[in-house]
Structures are given as C-alpha cells and as structure tokens.
Amino acid sequence: MDPHARRYGFCLLFVSACLGFALELAHALKLSLYLDVPLRRELLTWAHAHGVGLALVMLAYAASGITEPRNVKRLALGSLLMPAGFALASLDLHESDPGVAIMLVPLGALFVLHALYVAARTSLRV
Amino acid sequence: MRAWIWVGLLGVAGVAATARERELRTPRDLHHEAYETAAGCTRCHAEHAQSFGRTFHRTMTREAKGADVRAPFAGETVSYFGVPATMDKRADGTPRMHWGGRTVEIALTVGSRRYQQYIGRVGGALQRLPWAYHLEERRWFHMNGAFLTADPTLPVTDADYTRHVTRWNDNCIFCHNVRPNPGLRAGSFDSTVEELGIACEACHGPARAHARANLDPLRRYRLHLSRSADPTIVNPARLSQERSLDVCGRCHGQRITDDVAAFLHEGDPFVPGDDLSLYSAPLWQDTTLDGEPGRFASRFWDDGTPRLTAYEYQGVLQSPCMKDGAFTCLSCHDMHAGDPHGQLRPDRTRDQLCTQCHTKVDADHAKHPARSGVTCIDCHMPSVVYGVMASHASHRIEIPDLTRAQERDRPDACTLCHVDRSRAWDTQTFSQAEQQLFGGDPLTRALTAAAYAHERLAGATRARSNALLLEVMEHDPYPGVRHLAYRSLLARESVPTDYVPEGTPDERAAHVRALRARLPHDTLPALDALRAHANDRAIDIGE
Numbered sequence: 001m002d003p004h005a006r007r008y009g010f011c012l013l014f015v016s017a018c019l020g021f022a023l024e025l026a027h028a029l030k031l032s033l034y035l036d037v038p039l040r041r042e043l044l045t046w047a048h049a050h051g052v053g054l055a056l057v058m059l060a061y062a063a064s065g066i067t068e069p070r071n072v073k074r075l076a077l078g079s080l081l082m083p084a085g086f087a088l089a090s091l092d093l094h095e096s097d098p099g100v101a102i103m104l105v106p107l108g109a110l111f112v113l114h115a116l117y118v119a120a121r122t123s124l125r126v
Numbered sequence: 127m128r129a130w131i132w133v134g135l136l137g138v139a140g141v142a143a144t145a146r147e148r149e150l151r152t153p154r155d156l157h158h159e160a161y162e163t164a165a166g167c168t169r170c171h172a173e174h175a176q177s178f179g180r181t182f183h184r185t186m187t188r189e190a191k192g193a194d195v196r197a198p199f200a201g202e203t204v205s206y207f208g209v210p211a212t213m214d215k216r217a218d219g220t221p222r223m224h225w226g227g228r229t230v231e232i233a234l235t236v237g238s239r240r241y242q243q244y245i246g247r248v249g250g251a252l253q254r255l256p257w258a259y260h261l262e263e264r265r266w267f268h269m270n271g272a273f274l275t276a277d278p279t280l281p282v283t284d285a286d287y288t289r290h291v292t293r294w295n296d297n298c299i300f301c302h303n304v305r306p307n308p309g310l311r312a313g314s315f316d317s318t319v320e321e322l323g324i325a326c327e328a329c330h331g332p333a334r335a336h337a338r339a340n341l342d343p344l345r346r347y348r349l350h351l352s353r354s355a356d357p358t359i360v361n362p363a364r365l366s367q368e369r370s371l372d373v374c375g376r377c378h379g380q381r382i383t384d385d386v387a388a389f390l391h392e393g394d395p396f397v398p399g400d401d402l403s404l405y406s407a408p409l410w411q412d413t414t415l416d417g418e419p420g421r422f423a424s425r426f427w428d429d430g431t432p433r434l435t436a437y438e439y440q441g442v443l444q445s446p447c448m449k450d451g452a453f454t455c456l457s458c459h460d461m462h463a464g465d466p467h468g469q470l471r472p473d474r475t476r477d478q479l480c481t482q483c484h485t486k487v488d489a490d491h492a493k494h495p496a497r498s499g500v501t502c503i504d505c506h507m508p509s510v511v512y513g514v515m516a517s518h519a520s521h522r523i524e525i526p527d528l529t530r531a532q533e534r535d536r537p538d539a540c541t542l543c544h545v546d547r548s549r550a551w552d553t554q555t556f557s558q559a560e561q562q563l564f565g566g567d568p569l570t571r572a573l574t575a576a577a578y579a580h581e582r583l584a585g586a587t588r589a590r591s592n593a594l595l596l597e598v599m600e601h602d603p604y605p606g607v608r609h610l611a612y613r614s615l616l617a618r619e620s621v622p623t624d625y626v627p628e629g630t631p632d633e634r635a636a637h638v639r640a641l642r643a644r645l646p647h648d649t650l651p652a653l654d655a656l657r658a659h660a661n662d663r664a665i666d667i668g669e
Contacts, residue, residue, distance in 0.1 A: 094350040095170065095172075096172060100347055100350065103347075
C-alpha cells in the first residue's frame with residue numbers, strides 16, 4: 001500500500017467526516033445560517049460528499065498497488081480542491097451563484113479526472 | 127510549441143475579456159428587449175422572487191381561477207338600493223355575477239389587499255363589474271361605496287348602478303400589469319400584457335437579454351466581484367434620484383399624456399430607467415384637460431397637497447426632503463422585505479425612517495412625551511389622503527402649520543388627533559374635527575371619520591365619539607364617509623359587523639337605532655349650521 005496515498009486518504013476522510021458531523025450538529029442546533037440558506041446547505045453537503053468520496057477513492061488507489069508518486073499528488077490536489085471549493089464558495093454567496101471559490105471545483109475536477117485516467121491506463125498495462 | 131499554445135489561449139482569453147468589459151460598459155436601450163416573466167427570473171433570483179411574491183403588488187391582477195378568487199361565489203345574493211345581484215360559479219368553477227337580467231363571467235381579479243374587484247367580458251372589452259369583495263371586512267359591497275359619490279336617488283337607474291363599471295383594457299391594465307398594451311384597433315381592444323400583476327419586470331425592465339447574457343458564468347462572476355451595474359437590467363436602487371422616483375411614480379403618481387392615442391394603440395412606452403416626463407406629466411392642481419382648467423383641482427387640497435392615493439409621487443416631489451438629492455421611495459420602502467402592508471424598510475423603526483437623514487433632532491422636538499407613542503410620521507405625514515376606502519399618510523412630508531391649514535381649509539395633523547380642540551386650541555361647541563366631520567366636503571368628512579379610529583386619539587370621550595360616528599353612519603349622504611365612520615366605531619367598540627354602509631336610509635336607521643340602544647352616547651348639539659357648510663360634491667377620483 002502506498003504510504004503517502006494512505007496517509008492522505010485517511011486525513012481527508014477524517015476532515016470530511018468532521019464536516020459531516022458539523023452539518024449534523026447544524027441540523028440539531030437549528031442553525032439558521034446553514035438551514036435557511038438552501039444554496040449554502042447544498043454547497044456544504046457537496047463539500048462533505050466529495051471529500052468522503054474522494055478520500056475513499058484515494059484509499060482504494062493506495063491499496064491498488066499501481067500508484068505513481070506524481071499521480072498520487074495529482075489525485076491529492078484534485079481531491080483537496082473540489083471539497084475546498086464547495087466549502088469556501090458557501091461563505092460568499094451571490095444570490096443564486098456560489099462564491100468565487102467555486103472556480104476551484106472544475107480545476108480540481110480536471111486534476112481528479114487526469115489522475116483517474118492515468119490510474120486506469122496503468123491498470124490496463126499491469 | 128507548448129508555450130505558443132499557452133500564448134494563444136491567453137490571447138483568446140484576453141480578447142474575450144476585453145469584449146466583455148466593453149459590453150458591460152455600454153449602456154443598453156431596453157425599449158425593444160423581450161420580457162422574460164417572473165418564472166424565468168426565479169431561476170436565478172429565487173430569494174427576490176420569494177420576497178416579492180409575498181407582496182400585494184405581485185397578486186394585483188390574477189386570472190379568476192381557484193384560490194386567487196377570494197370571494198365565496200357560493201350563490202349569495204346582495205342588494206344595492208333594492209337591486210339584487212347574485213354571485214355563483216359555473217359547473218367548471220368559473221365565477222359569475224348576475225344582476226338586472228345580465229350574467230357576466232369573471233375573467234380577472236384585481237386587488238388583493240383591501241378588496242378584490244372582478245373583471246368580466248362585456249361586449250368586446252373587459253369591464254370592472256359593479257360589485258367587489260372587501261377582503262378585510264369579508265363582505266360584498268357595491269363599487270359606488272368605494273368612491274366619494276353620494277347615494278343615488280330612488281329608484282336606482284342602470285346608470286347609477288353601473289356608475290363605476292369601467293373598462294379594464296384602457297384603465298386598470300396600465301398600472302396593474304407588466305408591459306400593458308390596450309391594443310386599441312379600429313374601435314376594439316386586443317389587449318396584451320407580458321405578465322398579469324406587478325412582477326419583476328415592472329420595476330426592473332425587460333429581462334430576456336439579461337437572462338441570456340448571464341448564462342455566461344464568467345460574466346456573472348465579473349459582475350459579482352466588481353459590484354458594478356449590469357447594463358442589461360435596471361436596478362431602481364442604482365438609479366439617480368429622479369429616475370428611481372420615476373419607476374414608482376409611473377403608477378403612484380397619476381399622469382396625463384399629450385398622446386393618448388399612442389398609449390392606447392401601442393401601450394405605455396416607459397421602461398424603468400427612462401425619464402418619465404418624456405411620455406407623460408404628473409397631474410397637478412392646475413393641470414388643464416383640453417384647455418379646461420380646474421379639471422383635477424378636487425384631487426388636491428387648496429395648498430396643492432394631493433388628497434387621493436396614487437398621487438404619492440406628486441407628494442414626494444413637493445417635499446423638502448427631495449432637496450438632498452438622495453431621497454427616493456426606497457429611502458423608506460423596500461419591495462423585497464418587511465411587512466407587505468406598507469412595505470416599510472424593516473431595518474428601521476418608524477422614527478428611524480426620518481432620523482436616518484435628520485440626525486440632529488432634539489429630544490423635545492415633538493413636544494409629545496415618548497410614552498404617547500407619537501411618531502415623526504404622525505405629524506409630518508398626516509392622514510389627509512383618501513383612497514381604496516381608507517385614509518392614508520400624505521406623502522408630502524411637511525411641517526405641521528395650523529395657520530396654513532386654516533387658510534387653505536384642509537385638515538391638519540394636530541386636530542385630527544386632538545379631536546376636542548379648535549385650531550385656536552380652545553374648546554368650543556364643536557371642535558375642529560367635529561366641524562370637519564359634518565361641515566367638510568365628502569373627502570374631508572371621510573378622513574375625519576377615519577381619524578376617530580386612531581388609537582392615540584386625544585381628548586375624545588367614548589360617549590361623544592360614539593354619538594358623532596353613529597350620526598355619520600345614519601345620515602351622511604356619502605357611503606364612503608359612512609364606511610369610515612363605521613370602521614372607526616368598530617375600532618373603538620365591540621359591536622356587530624352587519625352594518626352595510628351602502629345600505630338604504632331605512633336599513634341604516636334600523637342598524638344605528640340598535641347600536642344606540644347598546645352603546646353609551648351623548649346627545650349632540652344641533653348640527654344644521656355645520657351641515658349647511660358641507661360642500662357636497664362628488665370627488666372625481668379618476669381611474
């Protein structure tokens with residue numbers, strides 16, 4: 001198992017799970033800052049979901065035995081940018097548009113897609 | 127090679143960014159742009175659509191279907207001076223009004239706050255029908271009761287009964303819908319509106335181009351980050367004082383145009399952001415019609431202050447507050463927040479509406495103790511305006527002046543509250559309010575009757591107030607005056623709600639007799655001398 005990928009995967013999973021816990025707490029405490037702003041709820045939910053999902057992808061990749069250091073960095077960067085973009089964009093809403101940090105999401109998606117492409121290509125060769 | 131690709135990409139991005147900058151800096155002529163309708167606006171502006179959707183503006187005109195029809199239409203029969211009307215629904219739910227051998231199917235409803243009027247197709251046009259439903263009082267009333275005209279002489283003629291049956295196509299359509307066009311062609315109407323009711327584009331202008339341009343996320347974020355104005359849409363809060371006032375003044379300031387035919391053929395050309403005076407001029411006391419002077423004089427007090435609703439624009443233009451160059455309707459009102467009743471800005475108390483500019487007001491300025499609850503508005507915007515069967519605050523913001531009120535024969539803020547006082551501030555047989563209640567013209571009488579509902583009325587005894595209001599309810603010849611006297615009595619006493627201000631003299635006498643039997647009331651001095659001064663004239667409210 002690739003130690004870097006494993007370390008990063010678990011850290012991201014932990015942070016994303018913490019975010020999930022915070023969102024549950026916001027429901028429990030009826031925080032209007034979260035509950036009353038549908039777009040903010042959506043963005044934070046996506047931040048949590050993408051964080052958890054990409055962390056699991058990273059752990060699966062770490063266990064796959066086909067990791068490449070550059071591709072681990074690529075996937076790590078993408079899986080950091082996407083949830084961070086959703087989360088940061090929820091702080092500065094413009095009516096129906098998320099904050100400008102949402103630009104990080106497509107950028108992160110490109111890194112993730114590239115990393116998955118490389119992983120898929122490698123898996124076909126092995 | 128790779129470097130050249132990057133240079134090429136950056137070059138394309140630069141050209142695109144420059145083109146966008148130029149587009150954002152270029153003013154747009156919105157006159158020929160298409161409309162989007164509120165459904166399109168809601169896709170991006172859900173919060174604003176929701177906040178405006180709560181307002182009475184939004185539900186001003188509706189198709190007469192389902193829950194938008196607020197009257198029962200359950201077969202009820204009502205009567206005006208012996209002429210009955212029956213309200214029911216067709217099998218498919220279409221509401222109908224029957225009177226005098228006629229049956230009219232209701233197509234539209236107009237009004238959603240105080241009362242709902244019904245529009246039906248009569249002949250080749252849509253007409254406002256003679257009965258409306260009072261939403262607050264939950265009763266049908268004849269439209270003659272909403273205007274300041276006297277009771278008809280018996281027997282009631284069809285002309286009396288249908289006095290306020292007016293054509294929707296070239297009247298109501300203008301202010302109660304988006305992009306109204308009467309569509310008059312060869313004597314018949316092919317009326318169109320972009321949207322029924324007052325929707326987003328009534329104040330923000332046609333939005334199709336705005337919606338399309340902002341499908342581009344980079345354009346949107348360019349606007350978000352710069353906070354600069356989008357030339358494809360109008361934001362009244364960003365307009366100059368004059369243009370911002372024009373947006374509201376188009377409907378809240380009755381106007382006249384030199385080219386009525388163009389309005390009837392092509393519709394109102396005004397688009398938010400326009401100079402309203404390019405198309406029409408506000409009505410003033412001395413405005414002439416076809417060279418005839420004084421045609422509109424009865425709509426103003428002698429000092430030129432508007433005394434009807436839908437003249438708020440004129441009142442604001444007369445106000446000294448205008449001089450600061452920043453005062454607009456939005457200084458006090460917010461179309462997207464606050465209580466829909468009045469739509470005052472929720473971020474300020476009533477006094478803060480004034481003290482946001484008048485920051486150096488002495489504590490003893492008002493000469494009223496704080497506990498009295500008297501606000502700036504009570505004295506500086508007195509309720510000397512009549513409309514939609516209620517009294518309203520004047521929008522000519524002014525300093526109260528009893529001498530001027532005396533000279534110009536108009537009610538004043540002081541004696542509309544201190545109803546036991548004369549203008550010389552002594553107590554006479556009849557106070558100023560009582561003189562107005564019986565000796566004023568119908569509008570003065572209506573406003574004075576309404577003043578008795580004021581919870582902070584000073585110097586009024588229960589027995590004297592009851593006697594005055596009951597006297598008006600029984601004998602005033604104007605149903606509009608009687609209605610407000612009755613509303614004031616209801617505000618002060620717990621009495622049955624079955625009195626009908628538009629009823630016959632016999633019906634009214636019976637009701638008032640019953641009310642006198644259960645309510646304490648003084649015996650009033652003879653009123654004949656006061657009534658001799660009453661200037662009983664129909665107040666041409668105009669529509």
